[in-house]
Amino acid sequence: MSGPDVPVLFELAGVTKTYGSVTALDNLSIRVPPGATGLLGPNGSGKTTMIRTLLGLIRPDKGGGTVFGMDILRRQLDIRRQIGFSPEDECLFPGVQGIEFVAYAGELVGMPSTDAMQRAHEVLDYAGLGEVRYRKVESYSSGMKQRLKLAAAIVHDPKLLILDEPTNGMDPAGREDMLRLACDLANNKGMSVLFSSHLLPDVEAVCGHIVVLAGGRLLVQGGIRELKQAHAGSFELRLKSEDEDFARRISGLGCDVQIRGDMLLVKIPPGQTAALLWRQAAEANYQIRHLRPQRSTLEEVFLKAVEQT
């Protein structure tokens, strides 16, 4: 994802940022294409610092970068006009109704007040808060506040939406709604999304591309599909009946077998193919219900990347 012809949403080059003895970003270089990108990393990995750097809120000690081709050191305000940001922490404009909250967010970006109000109604409907738009925001539940922040972030129709832990504190239904909204914006509305989260299934549900940070450095970057590559000679196998006998049978043929619940993870010997498993099942009169090449989960990709540090 680093070729010169690939369109770039944002790019950081050798960015280093330290706070006293803490190095938040360590010579970070990264190019991210438009679309939905998941930002992963353990606590203190530099995710928030990277987001703030992109927003031009942080002046790096070293290095630089661009967002939409605009220099993060010189055109911070122009960059922020085109970004919608939903912060991780619970933060509100005090003493306002939901509709005023979103309209105010639009005005702060520079929308005319009538447009901001009209647009606030639209995005609140979109975020599923239309029924509570006239309630004071202090009375909103955590999930409603997250959706309110999302509505405030998209009120000016940004090109890039940054969601920092958007499903924090949400119940399963609310989380589902939030992911559906993020997915819709990323896939159907042409909005690029940078989705920072600890919840890998959430990232996987929304994003097609991930960036993994740890210790302020880039560990892994790429499309989720590519990163979850098929393991050569490894298969997931599920049988209709008891599978321990079958496991013993194929182990005797040199296969490495692990039982995971009702699934067998089988690594066949070099030079063999899946035909070996079909043949053995037929001979022993086992019925195969599921057989496919084993792929890494996102969790495995993440853990493997983090273990490297």
Next chain:
Amino acid sequence: MPIMEQGYQHWSGRLSGHSWRWLAITRHGVRIQLRNRFLRYVLFAAWTPALLLVGMLSIWGLLERKSNLVATFVEFMRFMNPNVIADPRYYRVEIWRLSYGYFMHVELFFSMILILLVGPGLISQDLRVNALPLYFSRPLRRVDYFLGKLGVISFFLGMVTILPTLIAYLFGLLFSLNLHVAVQTFGILVGTLLYGLIICLSAGTLMLALSALSRNSRYVALFWLGLWFVSSVISSVLAGVHHEEIRHAYFYNRPPAQIGAANPQGVATEPGDRMTSGLPQDGMANARQYWRNFQLQRLRDSQTDWRPMVSYTANLLRIGAHLLGTNQAWEKLAKLEPDTWRRERLLTRYAGPRYPWYWSAAVLAGLFGLSLCVLKWSIRSLDRLK
């Protein structure tokens, strides 16, 4: 789910530039504050002195034109020196100065109340609900944030100082029907507007700094009351103590004979000089003269007395007196009094503090600088670890 759910629509409008972005914060803040019914009552009450100012300038304009319409009002102006009523044009500037001076004096009181109602929550509430990331992740600089918040305070102070000043000025001109009035009084208008701006800037910044020091707006309100009342009380106590020191030095530390020797000519006694009542009879006449000298001494002393500067509002009043020229106005009116003693007594009673205005300017500038430092320190940028 609305019946006509349209889903997400793109917006194709244009965003405004950065220069006036702070105005969005001000507009929003004013809208929110105006929901406070008590604030609306105070605002309404604060316009009453403005009506009096408009009335006074209009009446004076009619008086200059010797209009019959004001014959009734002249009866109510007997408290003024008859010479002033007899030649209103000659004393026009002084009357305007004093009218504006009294008006701003009262409005300063209302301004303090308005700031108390509007200001405490401006930043402290944002700190409490962690709103700063919402502001600073948008195309806003810290200075825009401060300006926007200051704009909220300035709006309300402007409504009770600057707006009435302009309206009253227009009425004054309209009723005088004399362009020369504009030439003569334009400086007063500029001075009053400048004074209003100084109040907005100084008190507004100070309140914002206090508001940035706590997440609890009640504490901020208490800080403000403390700054306003306690500093005034301390200043009054210090002034009272100093006054007593001078009085003792004049009356009680010298024997009556010495008082008489100090003033061999003697003068006619003044009935009602309360301060002489405790003195021995034989020294009474000279003591009264001494009392007058004491008043003169107080007047002279007020030119170097720093004690009023302890009070925050007294500093604003001193700047106001300088900008509006109220002390000069009193000096001119005092010349109408028949003798020096009465002139000085009038000045002592009515003219404000006479120490150099730039002392107060220095105090206010210091507070302004301190406020900016507090704001800079309290409202940090997001360039930090969480």
